[in-house]
Amino acid sequence: xxxxxxxxxxxxxxTLDLLLAxxxxxxxxxLLGLLCLAIRLESRGPALxxxxxxxxxxxxxxxxxxxxxKIDTPVLSTEEMQRQQFNPFTRLGPLLRxxxxxxLPQIFNILKGEMSFVGPxxxxxxxxxxxxxxxxxxxxxxxxGITGLAQVKGRDDLDTQTKVTYDAHYCRAMSLKADVGIxxxxxxxVLTGRGNK
Numbered sequence: 180x181x182x183x184x185x186x187x188x189x190x191x192x193x194t195l196d197l198l199l200a201x202x203x204x205x206x207x208x209x210l211l212g213l214l215c216l217a218i219r220l221e222s223r224g225p226a227l228x229x230x231x232x233x234x235x236x237x238x239x240x241x242x243x244x245x246x247x248x249k250i251d252t253p254v255l256s257t258e259e260m261q262r263q264q265f266n267p268f269t270r271l272g273p274l275l276r277x278x279x280x281x282x283l284p285q286i287f288n289i290l291k292g293e294m295s296f297v298g299p300x301x302x303x304x305x306x307x308x309x310x311x312x313x314x315x316x317x318x319x320x321x322x323x324g325i326t327g328l329a330q331v332k333g334r335d336d337l338d339t340q341t342k343v344t345y346d347a348h349y350c351r352a353m354s355l356k357a358d359v360g361i362x363x364x365x366x367x368x369v370l371t372g373r374g375n376k
Contacts, residue, residue, distance in 0.1 A: 188354055193322070195355075196296055200289040211283055214245055214275070222269040224250035227284060232301035233310055235322045240293045242301060243284035247272030279369050285325050297358040298324025299346040308339050316347035328357075331364035 215226035228246040231239050252267035268276075275281040288294040294301070301323035302309040313319055329337060329345040337345075349357065 185351075185353060192295065192353070192358075193292065196289050196322075199296060200286050204286060204290075207283060207286065210280075211245075214280060214283070218246055218269075218271060221271045222246075222249070231304055232323065233304055233306075234293055234301060236319050237310070237314065239304060240288070240301075242294075243287055245275055245281040245284060247275040247281045279365075282325050289325075293322070295322040295324045297326060297349075297353075297361050298322050299327050299349070300324065300330060309343065312339065312343040313346060316343055316350075318343065318346045318350050321346075321350045321353070326361060326365040328361055331361055331368055334368070 218226040224246060226246060228244045228248070229241050230244070232242045234240040247269060248267040249269055272281075285294055289296065298321045299313065299318050302313070304310070327346065328349040329342040332345050333341070349361075
């Protein structure tokens with residue numbers, strides 16, 4: 180019965196994502212416009228940042244973000260840049276990341292069918308440890324999310340294995356109730372800055 184419920188929910192999930200994205204699009208457009216203007220005035224380069232990520236079934240796609248880093252930043256994960264003690268951020272960047280406003284353009288990834296509001300965060304192709312573990316755990320069955328269970332459980336405070344374990348748990352037990360809980364916990368995490376480096 181549980182497996183049938185999950186299968187039924189997966190069939191409806193994409194439609195729910197599209198409906199919510201369309202509802203949010205109009206009120207978010209003025210905010211996106213203001214943030215893009217602020218980024219262009221504050222630092223050299225485009226306001227939007229496009230980057231290759233690993234999507235559903237391991238297929239690559241281009242993720243959209245508001246640019247929070249300098250245009251000459253190497254393509255590395257945030258954790259790797261921290262290990263190298265490299266500060267890639269523009270002056271506005273830390274605020275965009277702390278508030279997660281840099282993720283707003285991913286509503287267009289949702290409308291394109293590449294992402295969901297809730298799911299495993301999409302990894303870089305160079306994060307082979309994450310991608311290998313996700314493949315082994317069957318995480319690739321889910322569309323990547325703007326937020327996910329690993330994000331509300333600790334985000335950058337978690338090691339790779341723990342993140343993938345949370346991702347796998349979500350994929351095995353996804354439901355509307357779980358998604359609402361994750362979205363609510365995400366709001367709380369954003370307001371407190373918990374786990375965001």
